[in-house]
Amino acid sequence: MKINPYLSFNGNCAEAVALYEKAFNVKAEVAMCDQIKTNVAHAEFEIDGNVIMLFDSGEPVTAGDSVMITILFDEAEKAKAKKAFDTLAKGGEVIMPMEATSWSKCFGLLSDKFGIKWNICQI
Numbered sequence: 001m002k003i004n005p006y007l008s009f010n011g012n013c014a015e016a017v018a019l020y021e022k023a024f025n026v027k028a029e030v031a032m033c034d035q036i037k038t039n040v041a042h043a044e045f046e047i048d049g050n051v052i053m054l055f056d057s058g059e060p061v062t063a064g065d066s067v068m069i070t071i072l073f074d075e076a077e078k079a080k081a082k083k084a085f086d087t088l089a090k091g092g093e094v095i096m097p098m099e100a101t102s103w104s105k106c107f108g109l110l111s112d113k114f115g116i117k118w119n120i121c122q123i
Helices: 013-024 075-089
Strands: 006-009 029-032 040-047 050-056 068-073 093-099 106-111 117-122
Touching (some): 013 040, 013 050, 068 075, 075 117
Antiparallel strands (some): 029 040, 106 117
16 A cells, blocks of 8 residues: 655646755656646656655645655765755745754754645654
8 A cells, every 4th residue: 555645736736846846856747737727637756656646726725734744865865855855945934944853863844835844854
């Protein structure tokens, strides 16, 4: 069984996809809506075998505090973790800067400019 987060946006999903592609150095597959050509019907990208899916909702969406995405980087990926954190932080809000904690060699928590919360964690 796999569990994949599915993120919904208010007509700015394409912008979110571009940000996440840059942060994680991935290429997303994107299908645009037939009716509203600027909206994303479905997009997805993979990070080390884990799929994150996104779309533009037809209903108003607010990012919930009950959902966070955690990305675990191993020690060899320290530069990737920092790049992801710094990229996602632009226009967003750093809740906890990346630093050593009792549970991680390096951990940071932020809310990106779309209100999605991300835990960036080096194991």
